[in-house]
Amino acid sequence: MIQFALLLLLVGIGPVLLAEALLARYEVLAYAAGWRAPTTDLPTGMPYARGADPDRPPDAYLVYLDGIGKRRFHDTRDGGRLVKCLINGAPELRVLGQVQPYSPLAHPLADRPVWKWVRRHVGLLLFLHNVMQIFVAADRRYRPLYNRAVGTQIATQLRLAGYRRDSGIPVVMLSYSGGAQVATGAVDELWAQLRTPLWLITLGGFHNGANDISHARHLYRLTSTGDWIERVSTWIFPQRWRLFRRSGWNRADREGKITVHRLDPATHVGPDSYISPGARLSDGRSYLDQTADTVIALIRDCCSAKSGTDGPLP
Structure with missing residues (x-):
C-alpha cells in the first residue's frame, strides 16, 4: 500500500516538476534572446534602498538575496524581520531587499496573473518554481546566462539606489539559503559593471560551489550544526567536494577567502531558524538578534578593512 501511494505521488508530482523545469529555463532564455526586458x-x-540618508554616501550598500520563499519585491518571506533588524542595528547602511534572485527578468512571481490563482489554490507550486530556478542557476548550460541576468539586475538596482561606479563604497551581498547560488554567480557581473569592493555573506547557503568568486574580497559562511539543508548542498554538488580542487569554491578556500562562523544551535527553517524572534540563546538574545548582530559586525569589519584599491584583495 505504501509503495502504491508513493507511486501515485510520483505520477502526480512528476509532470509538475517537468513543467516547472521548462518554465524556469524559459525565463533565462527569454532574457538571453532579448524577447523580454527585465523590469x-x-x-x-517603495524606495530603491532603505536605511542611511540618500543624500550622503553610506558606509556600505547591503543587498539582501532571500531564500526560495521570496516571491514579491517586499521582504515577505519572514515579514521583513531580518532586513528591519539590520537597518535598525546599522543605520549607516543602505539596504536593498527588493532584488528577485529567482527571476532573471526581475519579475516577482506573486505578481504574475496566473500565479495569483495558483497561490490561492496550489501554494506548493510557488515553492517548486523557485527551487527549480536554483537548479537552473546551477546548471552549467544556463549558469552564465543566469549569472549575467541577475548580476545586471543587482547592478541596476544599486545604481537606482545611488551607487556610482568606481566610488569605492563597499557592497555586501547577504544571501539566505538558495540566494547564495545567485550571490556567488553575480560577482563577475557586478565587478564588470561597477568595479565595486564586494563582500559575500551566506546564511545557510545552498549553492553548488562552481561560481568564480575571485572578484569578491571575502566570503563569510554563516552556518550551524543544526542546519541539515545547508549540509546537503555540500554533499550533492561535486564542486563543493575537496576532490574538485579547481572549482570556484575550492580555489577561494585555498586562497583563504572563506571564513566560517557558527550560529549554533539555529536551524535552517522553522521555529528555531536563524531568523526566529522567539527562540532564545542563553544570553537572552533571540536567534534573529544573534544573526543580525553577526552580520552587522562582519559588515563593519569589511568597511574598516576597505583598502581603497580597484582590484580584489590578495
Whole structure:
C-alpha cells in the first residue's frame, strides 16, 4: 500500500516538476534572446534602498538575496524581520531587499496573473518554481546566462539606489539559503559593471560551489550544526567536494577567502531558524538578534578593512 501511494505521488508530482523545469529555463532564455526586458520599476512608494540618508554616501550598500520563499519585491518571506533588524542595528547602511534572485527578468512571481490563482489554490507550486530556478542557476548550460541576468539586475538596482561606479563604497551581498547560488554567480557581473569592493555573506547557503568568486574580497559562511539543508548542498554538488580542487569554491578556500562562523544551535527553517524572534540563546538574545548582530559586525569589519584599491584583495 505504501509503495502504491508513493507511486501515485510520483505520477502526480512528476509532470509538475517537468513543467516547472521548462518554465524556469524559459525565463533565462527569454532574457538571453532579448524577447523580454527585465523590469526596473518598483511598487508605488517603495524606495530603491532603505536605511542611511540618500543624500550622503553610506558606509556600505547591503543587498539582501532571500531564500526560495521570496516571491514579491517586499521582504515577505519572514515579514521583513531580518532586513528591519539590520537597518535598525546599522543605520549607516543602505539596504536593498527588493532584488528577485529567482527571476532573471526581475519579475516577482506573486505578481504574475496566473500565479495569483495558483497561490490561492496550489501554494506548493510557488515553492517548486523557485527551487527549480536554483537548479537552473546551477546548471552549467544556463549558469552564465543566469549569472549575467541577475548580476545586471543587482547592478541596476544599486545604481537606482545611488551607487556610482568606481566610488569605492563597499557592497555586501547577504544571501539566505538558495540566494547564495545567485550571490556567488553575480560577482563577475557586478565587478564588470561597477568595479565595486564586494563582500559575500551566506546564511545557510545552498549553492553548488562552481561560481568564480575571485572578484569578491571575502566570503563569510554563516552556518550551524543544526542546519541539515545547508549540509546537503555540500554533499550533492561535486564542486563543493575537496576532490574538485579547481572549482570556484575550492580555489577561494585555498586562497583563504572563506571564513566560517557558527550560529549554533539555529536551524535552517522553522521555529528555531536563524531568523526566529522567539527562540532564545542563553544570553537572552533571540536567534534573529544573534544573526543580525553577526552580520552587522562582519559588515563593519569589511568597511574598516576597505583598502581603497580597484582590484580584489590578495
